[in-house]
Amino acid sequence: MEHKLIYADNSATTPVSRAALDAMLPLFSTGYGNPSAIYSLGQEAKKCLEASRRKVAAALGARNNEIFFTSGGTEGDNWALFSVCEQYAPRGRHIISTQIEHSAVLRTLEKLEERGFEVTLLPPAENGMVSAGDLRRAIRADTILVSIMTANNVTGTILPIKELCAAAHERRVLFHTDAVQAAGHIPIGVRETGVDLLTISAHKFHGPKGAGALYARVPLIPFPLIFGGGQEKGRRSGTENVPLIAGMAAALEEAVQNMEENNRRISALRDRLIAGVLAIPGTRLTGHPEERLPGLASFVFEGLEGVEGQNLVVLLDREGICVSSGSACSVGSVNPPAPLLAMGYGQKLARSALRVSLSVYNTGDEVDRILALLPGIVETARNAGRPGF
Numbered sequence: 001m002e003h004k005l006i007y008a009d010n011s012a013t014t015p016v017s018r019a020a021l022d023a024m025l026p027l028f029s030t031g032y033g034n035p036s037a038i039y040s041l042g043q044e045a046k047k048c049l050e051a052s053r054r055k056v057a058a059a060l061g062a063r064n065n066e067i068f069f070t071s072g073g074t075e076g077d078n079w080a081l082f083s084v085c086e087q088y089a090p091r092g093r094h095i096i097s098t099q100i101e102h103s104a105v106l107r108t109l110e111k112l113e114e115r116g117f118e119v120t121l122l123p124p125a126e127n128g129m130v131s132a133g134d135l136r137r138a139i140r141a142d143t144i145l146v147s148i149m150t151a152n153n154v155t156g157t158i159l160p161i162k163e164l165c166a167a168a169h170e171r172r173v174l175f176h177t178d179a180v181q182a183a184g185h186i187p188i189g190v191r192e193t194g195v196d197l198l199t200i201s202a203h204k205f206h207g208p209k210g211a212g213a214l215y216a217r218v219p220l221i222p223f224p225l226i227f228g229g230g231q232e233k234g235r236r237s238g239t240e241n242v243p244l245i246a247g248m249a250a251a252l253e254e255a256v257q258n259m260e261e262n263n264r265r266i267s268a269l270r271d272r273l274i275a276g277v278l279a280i281p282g283t284r285l286t287g288h289p290e291e292r293l294p295g296l297a298s299f300v301f302e303g304l305e306g307v308e309g310q311n312l313v314v315l316l317d318r319e320g321i322c323v324s325s326g327s328a329c330s331v332g333s334v335n336p337p338a339p340l341l342a343m344g345y346g347q348k349l350a351r352s353a354l355r356v357s358l359s360v361y362n363t364g365d366e367v368d369r370i371l372a373l374l375p376g377i378v379e380t381a382r383n384a385g386r387p388g389f
């Protein structure tokens with residue numbers, strides 16, 4: 001029997017929702033005006049852009065003038081960090097972040113170090129949490145920015161952003177959060193947490209790739225990284241990508257409206273998956289046992305020494321199942337997921353990591369099929385790792 005593809009890598013990207021597609025399609029064919037043009041076709045596009053801004057602002061509990069459109073999470077993170085450093089350097093040159101951030105933050109921090117900023121990366125606890133106490137101890141008189149993610153992309157652990165943000169604000173330090181994995185999946189109201197800057201990316205919540213937003217709390221105004229025609233109130237030049245922005249707004253609005261109901265269903269599937277995978281001997285769940293994203297579960301497998309989690313990914317792919325190893329490939333080598341190393345997993349165990357991330361489109365039958373196949377696949381991979389095999 002031919003099995004349908006099972007897509008269980010929704011932390012990498014998600015399929016576009018019907019609502020997002022319906023919002024986008026007419027904007028490619030009939031509503032294609034340039035929002036800066038003064039004739040009606042352009043003004044219609046402008047209206048659509050501003051309606052999208054209102055939807056994104058409402059979903060985040062922000063004001064319309066606090067939302068700036070971007071090309072996605074990487075740009076949002078770069079923009080937030082460079083912008084604060086550019087504007088606040090006269091006050092100090094120290095930034096605090098964590099060892100478990102996405103490379104969009106970590107690589108940007110490296111660039112800032114090359115420009116004379118000093119960076120402290122807080123270590124996570126074994127369960128992936130970052131503590132407000134550690135943050136308080138790290139803040140110095142010259143600290144200008146704290147950047148800590150809302151939810152981790154490898155383990156799914158949700159961090160105590162409200163508490164961490166309060167710790168930064170006690171010392172009048174700005175707080176940015178990379179909410180790319182959290183937006184559309186858990187509540188991230190900016191007034192509730194108090195964050196100053198926040199990054200989201202559409203393709204993680206059933207919107208299109210290449211669209212995102214940066215929230216910057218009034219009176220903060222992001223310093224531009226892209227110069228030209230003065231779009232986005234002079235903060236990000238370039239003709240706005242109206243179709244993708246409208247798709248993002250529709251996807252986010254839908255995700256927030258259906259969040260509770262979706263999460264009940266998704267987390268039940270996730271818990272079934274976790275129970276089934278942990279029944280395989282020598283398997284461990286990574287990250288915090290309770291404070292985790294509804295759809296994400298990540299495991300390590302003992303006895304896979306010498307075998308990458310990537311082998312499991314390939315073996316599952318042969319069965320039509322898409323999951324991820326959480327490892328980052330660079331030229332000629334595979335790096336184990338950095339957050340797992342930071343959490344104290346050894347190189348070998350971290351290399352065996354497997355991340356399964358579910359969405360509202362997954363079914364119980366799909367989880368059952370993964371659970372039916374995985375024990376045999378782990379066994380095959382374990383045997384392949386033994387000397388003389």
Ligand SMILES: Cc1ncc(COP(=O)(O)O)c(C=O)c1O
Pocket residue numbers: 011012071072073074075077102104149151152153178180181201202210212
């Ligand atoms: C936590 C986190 N931040 C940033 C990004 C980058 O987002 P984008 O792919 O939209 O550039 C990702 C994507 O995987 C992510 O998981």
